[in-house]
Amino acid sequence: MRETPEELIALQTLLDTSLAGSTSHLRSIINSDRTLTAEQVTEVLTGMCTLALSTVTAKGEPRVSGEDGHFLHGRWYFGTARTAAKARHLAARPGASAAHMRGEDLGVFTHGVAEVLNPPNAEPDPEWPELLAYFKDFYGGDAFEWDEEVVFYRLRPHWMAVYAPDIAKLTAR
Numbered sequence: 001m002r003e004t005p006e007e008l009i010a011l012q013t014l015l016d017t018s019l020a021g022s023t024s025h026l027r028s029i030i031n032s033d034r035t036l037t038a039e040q041v042t043e044v045l046t047g048m049c050t051l052a053l054s055t056v057t058a059k060g061e062p063r064v065s066g067e068d069g070h071f072l073h074g075r076w077y078f079g080t081a082r083t084a085a086k087a088r089h090l091a092a093r094p095g096a097s098a099a100h101m102r103g104e105d106l107g108v109f110t111h112g113v114a115e116v117l118n119p120p121n122a123e124p125d126p127e128w129p130e131l132l133a134y135f136k137d138f139y140g141g142d143a144f145e146w147d148e149e150v151v152f153y154r155l156r157p158h159w160m161a162v163y164a165p166d167i168a169k170l171t172a173r
Contacts, residue, residue, distance in 0.1 A: 003042050056093050081149060108162050109163075113155070
């Protein structure tokens with residue numbers, strides 16, 4: 001767990017306000033008995049988590065693709081080739097949605113804005129050195145030309161909901 005106490009409070013607030021502002025239909029599926037606390041979320045979402053990442057084309061058409069997601073500091077982080085279609089989509093329209101699902105045991109649904117961590121020919125995000133060290137440790141330092149080939153993003157969430165019907169199953173060690 002890499003979250004500070006302040007980040008856990010912010011994540012819990014996001015989870016609570018997202019669910020409270022959701023439709024009655026969603027609240028009939030995701031309720032206090034079938035969700036996780038912020039602390040539980042950070043315990044469950046460790047390492048690489050496969051995301052279904054949704055972006056939008058210039059014509060307003062949705063596109064979804066698979067992505068390596070890393071949940072750190074209460075947010076999703078992911079990277080892609082600078083030449084990928086999703087990189088072009090996010091450069092023009094940074095709104096994105098991500099879903100991480102583990103069968104019927106876990107669903108984490110997030111809507112937010114993708115922020116570039118290592119922009120070309122510009123100052124990197126203040127978090128980039130710490131995240132670059134994490135990614136190099138995870139993937140191997142020689143896996144990519146880190147600043148030339150790959151662009152990394154932070155999905156700053158404005159809505160997040162977590163479905164977990166059997167919390168004990170997910171948090172059992």
